[in-house]
Amino acid sequence: MRARVLVVDDDPALAEMLGIVLRSEGFLPSFVADGERALAAFRENRPDIVLLDLMLPGMSGIDVARAIRAESGIPIVMLTAKSDTVDVVLGLESGADDYVVKPFKPKELVARMRARLRRGEDAAPETLTIGPPGNQITIDVPAHTVSRDGEEVKLTPLEFDLLVALARKPRQVFTREVLLEQVWGYRHAADTRLVNVHVQRLRAKIEPDPERPEIILTVRGVGYKAGTG
Amino acid sequence: MPLRRALRLVRRWWRLLVRHLMRYTAPARRAWRRSLQLRVVAITLVASSLLVGTFGGFIADRSAEILLKRAEDEARAALTTKVRYAEDQLTLYPQSRDPELPSALKDLVNELFGGVASSRGDSVISIRADGYPDLSAVTVPNNVDPRDLITSEMIRAVSGEGGGVRQQIRTAEINGQTTKYLVYGSPVPTRFGQVELYYMVPLTSEDQDANLMRTTVLATGLALVILLGVVAGLVTRLVVTPVRVAARTAQRLSAGLLDQRMKVNGEDDLALLAAAFNQMAANLQRQIVRLEEMSRLQRRFTSDVSHELRTPLTTVRMAADLIFSEREEFDPAVARSAELLQAELDRFEELLTDLLEISRFDAGFAALDAEHTDLVPIVERVAERLTGLAERAGVELELNLPDTPVIAEVDPRRVERVLRNLVGNAVEHAEAKPVLITMATDDAAVAVTVRDHGIGLKPGEERLVFNRFWRADPSRARQTGGTGLGLSISVEDARLHGGWLEAWGSPGEGAQFRLTLPVRAGDRLVAAPLPLIPRDRTAEVS
Numbered sequence: 001m002r003a004r005v006l007v008v009d010d011d012p013a014l015a016e017m018l019g020i021v022l023r024s025e026g027f028l029p030s031f032v033a034d035g036e037r038a039l040a041a042f043r044e045n046r047p048d049i050v051l052l053d054l055m056l057p058g059m060s061g062i063d064v065a066r067a068i069r070a071e072s073g074i075p076i077v078m079l080t081a082k083s084d085t086v087d088v089v090l091g092l093e094s095g096a097d098d099y100v101v102k103p104f105k106p107k108e109l110v111a112r113m114r115a116r117l118r119r120g121e122d123a124a125p126e127t128l129t130i131g132p133p134g135n136q137i138t139i140d141v142p143a144h145t146v147s148r149d150g151e152e153v154k155l156t157p158l159e160f161d162l163l164v165a166l167a168r169k170p171r172q173v174f175t176r177e178v179l180l181e182q183v184w185g186y187r188h189a190a191d192t193r194l195v196n197v198h199v200q201r202l203r204a205k206i207e208p209d210p211e212r213p214e215i216i217l218t219v220r221g222v223g224y225k226a227g228t229g
Numbered sequence: 230m231p232l233r234r235a236l237r238l239v240r241r242w243w244r245l246l247v248r249h250l251m252r253y254t255a256p257a258r259r260a261w262r263r264s265l266q267l268r269v270v271a272i273t274l275v276a277s278s279l280l281v282g283t284f285g286g287f288i289a290d291r292s293a294e295i296l297l298k299r300a301e302d303e304a305r306a307a308l309t310t311k312v313r314y315a316e317d318q319l320t321l322y323p324q325s326r327d328p329e330l331p332s333a334l335k336d337l338v339n340e341l342f343g344g345v346a347s348s349r350g351d352s353v354i355s356i357r358a359d360g361y362p363d364l365s366a367v368t369v370p371n372n373v374d375p376r377d378l379i380t381s382e383m384i385r386a387v388s389g390e391g392g393g394v395r396q397q398i399r400t401a402e403i404n405g406q407t408t409k410y411l412v413y414g415s416p417v418p419t420r421f422g423q424v425e426l427y428y429m430v431p432l433t434s435e436d437q438d439a440n441l442m443r444t445t446v447l448a449t450g451l452a453l454v455i456l457l458g459v460v461a462g463l464v465t466r467l468v469v470t471p472v473r474v475a476a477r478t479a480q481r482l483s484a485g486l487l488d489q490r491m492k493v494n495g496e497d498d499l500a501l502l503a504a505a506f507n508q509m510a511a512n513l514q515r516q517i518v519r520l521e522e523m524s525r526l527q528r529r530f531t532s533d534v535s536h537e538l539r540t541p542l543t544t545v546r547m548a549a550d551l552i553f554s555e556r557e558e559f560d561p562a563v564a565r566s567a568e569l570l571q572a573e574l575d576r577f578e579e580l581l582t583d584l585l586e587i588s589r590f591d592a593g594f595a596a597l598d599a600e601h602t603d604l605v606p607i608v609e610r611v612a613e614r615l616t617g618l619a620e621r622a623g624v625e626l627e628l629n630l631p632d633t634p635v636i637a638e639v640d641p642r643r644v645e646r647v648l649r650n651l652v653g654n655a656v657e658h659a660e661a662k663p664v665l666i667t668m669a670t671d672d673a674a675v676a677v678t679v680r681d682h683g684i685g686l687k688p689g690e691e692r693l694v695f696n697r698f699w700r701a702d703p704s705r706a707r708q709t710g711g712t713g714l715g716l717s718i719s720v721e722d723a724r725l726h727g728g729w730l731e732a733w734g735s736p737g738e739g740a741q742f743r744l745t746l747p748v749r750a751g752d753r754l755v756a757a758p759l760p761l762i763p764r765d766r767t768a769e770v771s
C-alpha cells in the first residue's frame with residue numbers, strides 16, 4: 001500500500017522536484033499550490049501525510065495546519081525556510097508534528113516522513129494508567145485511545161506516542177534527546193524545541209491545569225517524566 | 230623600640246577610629262554627595278553664621294563699650310564734683326590730729342553719699358586716709374566692706390608719689406550679691422596732707438543693658454541665619470526641582486519611554502533647559518524610531534532573502550542529489566561534474582546558513598532560548614560526532630569532564646554549535662596531535678577549553694581569528710573547509726549568553742579556545758573557572 005502524500009507548496013519547480021523524489025521513493029503525491037485550496041484538497045484526497053510549506057499565498061501554512069488539525073490527527077511535516085525559534089515554535093504549536101528546514105536533503109525528508117508514517121505496529125494488548133490518584137488517565141495502547149473518567153481525550157498519533165513512551169516507564173526521567181529518538185525517530189539528537197512544544201500541547205489536552213502539570217512533570221535540566229501516585 | 234610600638238598603636242587606633250567614623254557618617258556623606266540643595270543650604274548656614282556672628286559680636290561689643298564709657302564719664306564727672314566738695318569741706322581742718330576730723334569725715338562721706346544715693350543706688354563712697362593712723366577709713370553704706378573693691382595696688386597708685394585719678398572694674402560680693410563695680414579713686418589734697426576719695430558705682434544697669442543688647446543681637450542673628458537658610462533652600466529648590474525633573478525624565482527616556490517630555494514654563498534659563506532637553510528627546514526618539522524601522526526592514530529583508538534563496542536551492546539540491554545518485558550511468562566527465570556539483574552545493578548551503586545567521590545577529594534579532602541544560606552530554610555528543618573527522622585527521626580527542634552534571638541556563642543548540650566549531654577547528658589545525666577538551670564549573674560560571682598542539686597562533690592573531698572570513702594563511706585556506714564565519718558566529722553566540730569566547734595561541738605550541746558562560750542566564754561574568762593560557766604553558770614560563 002503506497003502512502004498518499006499531499007504536498008502544499010506554491011513553488012512549482014520545488015513541487016515538481018518533490019513529486020519526482022517522492023514517486024521514486026514509493027509515495028503517491030498530490031499537489032496543491034495555495035493555502036485556500038489546501039483544505040479542500042485534503043478532504044478530497046484523504047492523504048496519509050501532509051507536507052506543508054509555511055509561506056503560502058492566500059492562507060498561511062500556519063492556518064492550514066490549524067484547519068487540518070481541527071479535523072484530523074494525521075501527520076503534518078512543515079517545510080520552512082526559517083529556523084528562528086518564533087517561526088518553528090509557531091508552526092509546531094499550530095499542529096505540525098515535525099519540520100524540515102530548507103534546503104533539505106531528499107533522504108532526510110523521506111526519513112522524517114517514514115518515521116511519521118510508521119505507526120505502532122501490532123502492539124500487544126496493553127492498558128497503561130498514569131497520573132496522581134484522583135487525576136489519572138488511562139491509555140489503551142492497541143486501540144489508540146486515551147480516556148479520563150471514562151471520557152475519551154482526542155490526541156494526535158504523535159501526542160499519543162509521546163504519552164505512551166513516558167507512561168511505559170513511569171518514574172524514569174526521559175531526556176529530550178531520548179524522546180526525540182523514541183518518538184520522532186531521530187538517530188541523532190535534533191531540535192529539542194520539538195519536544196518542548198509537543199509536551200506543551202499534550203499537557204493542554206490532558207492536564208486539568210496545564211500551568212501546574214501533574215501527569216507530565218518537568219525535571220529541570222534533564223527532561224520529562226510521567227507523574228505517578 | 231617602645232616609641233615605635235606606641236606610634237604603631239596610635240596609628241592602628243587612628244585607623245580604627247577613622248574607619249568607625251567613616252561607617253557612621255556614611256549616610257550623611259551620601260546625602261551630602263547626592264543633594265545639591267543640602268549642600269547649598271549647609272554652606273549658606275555656615276557662611277551666614279560666620280558673618281552674622283562677627284557683625285553681631287562687633288555690635289554687641291561696641292554698644293557695651295559705649296555704655297561703659299558713658300558710665301565712666303558720668304562717674305568721673307561725679308567724682309570731680311565730689312573731690313572739689315571734699316576739698317572745700319576739709320580746708321577747715323589744718324591738723325590731722327584735729328579731734329573733730331573723724332566725725333567731719335564721716336559727715337562728709339554721708340553727705341557725698343546722700344548726693345548720689347538718689348541718682349545711683351548701691352553706690353559706695355569711701356574715704357581713706359591711710360597716711361594718718363588716727364584717721365580710719367570711712368565707708369558708706371557702712372555695711373559694705375570695700376576691701377574687695379579697692380585693691381592695694383589701686384591704693385598705692387592713687388595715693389603714692391605722682392598719684393592721681395585711677396579707675397578699675399572689680400567684681401565683689403556685696404550684701405550677698407555678686408556685683409560688678411566701677412571703682413574710681415582720687416587723691417583729695419587737704420591742708421594737713423592728703424586723703425583719698427573712692428567712688429564705686431555698680432555697673433548692674435550697664436551690664437543688664439549690655440546683656441539685653443547681646444541677647445537681641447544673638448536672637449536677631451539667629452533668626453537671620455535661619456531665614457537665610459530657608460531662603461537658600463527655597464531658591465535652590467527653584468533651580469534644583471527642574472533639574473531633578475530633567476534627571477527623572479532622562480531616566481524614563483533611557484528606560485525606553487520615548488514619549489517623556491519636560492514642561493516648559495516661561496522663558497528663563499530653566500525653561501531653556503527644558504526646551505533643549507525636549508529637543509534632544511525628540512531627536513533621540515526620531516533616531517531610535519528610524520533605527521528601529523531600519524532594523525525591522527533589515528530583519529524583513531533577511532527573512533525574505535532567506536526564503537527566496539532557500540526555496541530554489543532546495544530544488545537544486547534535490548535535483549543534484551538525484552543526478553548524483555545516478556552518476557555511474559554517465560560518462561566520466563558528467564559523473565565528475567555531478568560530484569563537484571554535490572560538493573559545492575554543500576559548501577554553498579553552509580555559507581548561506583552562516584551568512585543568514587550572521588545577518589540575524591547584525592539585525593539584532595537573534596534570541597536566546599535559555600533552558601536548564603546539562604552541558605556534559607553536549608560536550609560528549611560534540612566529541613562523538615567529530616570522532617570521524619578526528620580519525621581521518623589522525624587526531625585523538627581527549628575529554629576531561631566533571632563526573633557530576635553541569636547544569637547551566639543556556640541555549641543548548643547555540644552552545645553545541647560553538648563547541649562543534651571549536652573542536653572542529655582544533656582538529657583541523659592539530660597536525661595529528663591530541664586535542665584536549667576540558668570543562669570546569671563554579672557557582673557562577675561554566676568554562677570549556679579546547680586545546681590543540683598544532684601550528685598555534687602568532688601574536689595578535691588571537692583577536693583576528695574571530696574576524697569574519699579571516700584566514701591564518703591564505704595559501705592554506707583552500708585545503709581546510711569551513712565558511713570562515715564559524716568563529717564569528719561562535720563569538721556572537723557566546724555574547725548572546727552574556728559569555729566570553731577567547732583564544733590563546735603561540736606559534737608551534739598550539740592554541741587554546743575558552744568558552745565561558747554564566748550559570749544563570751543574564752548574570753554578569755566576573756571570572757572563569759579555567760585559565761585561558763593552558764596550565765602546561767604557564768608552568769613552562771614560570
